[in-house]
Amino acid sequence: MINKVVQNAAAACxxxxxxxxxxxxxxxxxxxxxxxxxxxLRKGIKDLTCISNNAGVDDFGIGLLLQKRQVKKMISxxxxxxxxxxRQLLSGELEVELIPQGTLAERIRAGGAGIPAFFTPAxxxxxxxxxKESRAFNGKMYLMESWLKADFSLVKAWKxxxxxxxxYKGTARNFNPMMATxxxxxxxEVEELVPEGELDPNMIHTPGIYVQRIxxxxxxxxxxxxxxxxxx
Amino acid sequence: xSLDKHGIAKRIAQELQEGFYVNxxxxxxxxxxxxxxxxxxxxxxxxNGLLGMGPFPTEDQVDPDLINxxxxxxxxxxxxxxxxxxxxxxxxxxxxxxxTILGAMEVSERGDIANWKIPGKMVKGMGGxxxxxxxxxxxxxxxxxxxxxxxxxxxKNCTLPITGLQCVKKIVTDLAVLEVTxxxxxxxERAPGVTVEQIQAATEGKLIVEGDIPEIKV
Numbered sequence: 367m368i369n370k371v372v373q374n375a376a377a378a379c380x381x382x383x384x385x386x387x388x389x390x391x392x393x394x395x396x397x398x399x400x401x402x403x404x405x406x407l408r409k410g411i412k413d414l415t416c417i418s419n420n421a422g423v424d425d426f427g428i429g430l431l432l433q434k435r436q437v438k439k440m441i442s443x444x445x446x447x448x449x450x451x452x453r454q455l456l457s458g459e460l461e462v463e464l465i466p467q468g469t470l471a472e473r474i475r476a477g478g479a480g481i482p483a484f485f486t487p488a489x490x491x492x493x494x495x496x497x498k499e500s501r502a503f504n505g506k507m508y509l510m511e512s513w514l515k516a517d518f519s520l521v522k523a524w525k526x527x528x529x530x531x532x533x534y535k536g537t538a539r540n541f542n543p544m545m546a547t548x549x550x551x552x553x554x555e556v557e558e559l560v561p562e563g564e565l566d567p568n569m570i571h572t573p574g575i576y577v578q579r580i581x582x583x584x585x586x587x588x589x590x591x592x593x594x595x596x597x598x
Numbered sequence: 599x600s601l602d603k604h605g606i607a608k609r610i611a612q613e614l615q616e617g618f619y620v621n622x623x624x625x626x627x628x629x630x631x632x633x634x635x636x637x638x639x640x641x642x643x644x645x646n647g648l649l650g651m652g653p654f655p656t657e658d659q660v661d662p663d664l665i666n667x668x669x670x671x672x673x674x675x676x677x678x679x680x681x682x683x684x685x686x687x688x689x690x691x692x693x694x695x696x697x698t699i700l701g702a703m704e705v706s707e708r709g710d711i712a713n714w715k716i717p718g719k720m721v722k723g724m725g726g727x728x729x730x731x732x733x734x735x736x737x738x739x740x741x742x743x744x745x746x747x748x749x750x751x752x753x754k755n756c757t758l759p760i761t762g763l764q765c766v767k768k769i770v771t772d773l774a775v776l777e778v779t780x781x782x783x784x785x786x787e788r789a790p791g792v793t794v795e796q797i798q799a800a801t802e803g804k805l806i807v808e809g810d811i812p813e814i815k816v
Contacts, residue, residue: 393646393647393665393667393669393683394646394665394669395662395669396646396662396663396665396669397663419683442723443723443724443725443726444722444723444724444725445721445722445723446722446723447669452721452722455721456718456721462721464721464723464724466724466725466726466727466728466729467645467683467687467724467725467726467729468645468683468686468687468690468691468726468728468729469728469729470683471682471683471684471686471687472684472687472688474684475684486691486729486732487691487732487733488691488728488729488732488733489728489732490732490762490763491710491760491762491763492728492759492760492761492762492763493759493760494724494728524663535663536661536663536664536680537644537646537647537648537663537664537665537666537680538663539647539680539681539682540646540647540682540683541682541683542682543682543684544682544683544684571682588662588663589662590660590662590665590671591665591669592665592668592669592670592671593660593671594654594655594670594671594672595654595655595656595657595660595671596653596654596655596656597656598656598657598658
């Protein structure tokens with residue numbers, strides 16, 4: 367098998383240029399590529415277009431990139447937890463495209479699967495549909511939506527092997543599997559990197575063909591946005 | 599006496615049926631999970647990729663890799679399944695989810711819903727709401743009948759940006775249970791002690807009242 371392993375986030379992200387279009391996995395702060403985001407911050411790569419379901423919170427996740435004004439455009443479905451984001455949006459400093467969550471997921475999936483466009487009922491009759499082609503199927507109206515691709519996809523998995531195969535854990539899966547397929551270069555950071563042969567082929571979520579670089583991550587914070595508990 | 603948010607949730611829980619797969623929105627809809635009738639098998643879908651959402655974890659069960667669509671820590675149950683966001687919305691768009699319960703800022707007498715944006719003020723995004731309302735077989739809205747400043751939220755036409763057209767089937771408010779029909783809001787039940795006249799006064803859209811209107815039992 368081809369060895370996809372690189373040393374760390376710095377090696378994995380060394381050729382991401384200013385102005386790149388990135389996909390970043392995660393839902394809220396769950397399953398985000400923390401190490402790659404830190405590296406984007408450290409290098410100060412700017413004018414980024416970030417495709418991600420959310421925009422982090424003010425002081426974590428993509429919110430850190432927003433604070434440093436490294437993001438030119440966000441393509442997301444929900445950005446409600448980030449005051450700095452809202453400020454930059456309302457003041458016009460940041461370009462934002464808000465997309466229904468299922469449409470966002472499917473546009474990314476389509477990008478990875480070679481489907482240039484598809485029809486979905488989400489957003490028909492709303493401002494999301496303005497300027498888009500619509501068509502009736504069986505008497506119901508649908509909008510045409512196009513695929514999304516990225517120069518680099520930054521995904522986070524639980525386990526991965528040297529061949530780039532990935533397994534996610536819990537709801538940290540979310541957007542990561544589709545984004546892994548839609549990046550020209552996909553960079554996977556994993557909590558546990560193992561030699562090929564150690565992961566059960568039946569249990570692989572993302573086959574290694576989609577992953578160009580993989581590295582063993584470190585120092586995860588895994589911040590929780592809403593810590594809700596019940597009494598034991 | 600009008601219903602409080604728990605009363606609204608309890609009344610909506612009466613709409614659940616054995617074997618239903620249900621998506622609950624944030625706010626009052628989340629409370630419905632607390633009032634699922636004893637012994638009834640209902641599976642909760644969370645659109646970030648979880649089917650069979652369990653209760654909040656105990657302190658030692660908290661897992662940052664297991665949250666619901668409201669970003670709250672949750673648990674799985676025996677029989678739960680976890681999947682990607684694309685898979686999650688495939689089951690929503692494919693009408694495999696029986697019932698969607700969500701909040702709203704406005705509903706029109708044709709069943710249009712507005713719940714995602716206040717121009718110039720709130721720009722949080724629609725999340726999964728547009729996908730859910732465009733595809734759900736059955737949508738129940740849980741909301742207050744009027745806004746904080748007393749304006750009706752059951753309107754002839756929505757004034758805020760639309761989330762979806764002609765999709766809401768039923769509305770449970772603090773004052774009433776209403777069905778959206780081709781002719782307008784049909785009043786089904788009224789909150790204990792609330793009169794039809796009070797409901798009429800709080801409803802801007804067309805209200806249809808036929809015969810005696812029973813009180814809500816919760």
